[in-house]
Amino acid sequence: MTQTNTSTEFDEVIAVCRSLFLKKTKDYGTAWRILRPSSITDQIFIKAQRIRTLEEKKVSKVGEGVVSEYIGIVNYCAIAMMQLELTESDPNEMPYAEVEKLFEAKVTETKDLMFAKNHDYGEAWRDMRISSLTDLILMKIFRVKQIEDNEGQTLASEGVKANYQDMLNYSVFALIKLGVK
Secondary structure, three states: OOHHHHHHHHHHHHHHHHHHHHHHHHHHOOHHHHOOHHHHHHHHHHHHHHHHHHHHHOOOOOOOOHHHHHHHHHHHHHHHHHHHHOOOOOOOOOOHHHHHHHHHHHHHHHHHHHHHHHHHHOOHHHHOOHHHHHHHHHHHHHHHHHHHHOOOOOOOOOOHHHHHHHHHHHHHHHHHHOOOO
């Protein structure tokens, strides 16, 4: 596969995620602004843990499958990155257009990171199992939780933003592999 395909596939998946995110923004406003970073991390954990449970048990009792959970992870990662840059002096209720612009900025920045890593790793994700992507997301969540517990201090590690970006990209890869367009 070429990077052109990856770029198109990434954009198609993000279009699905963005559409849901913006519809929910119209429905709920920016209620997510009240969430502390640790709460967002926990929301991502719940979604990733549910994916893992569904992968292992192969049955869903609430009807929704892994696709909606991966979409949720993408959107919560975008929210997390937005929250990292917003301050308490920023309003809780933000204009729709501003939220849309912030979402686009975070996704574009994350896509750029993905291409840099794909260059170095040769799109190894294409040969990975979706369950491995789930496990990587869970590992990144535990890393973020540890960084949060250490009040953001790291000695030799990338910070929480890079971990959110990786989780967003792993979720997009899973959604590409699941055929979401």
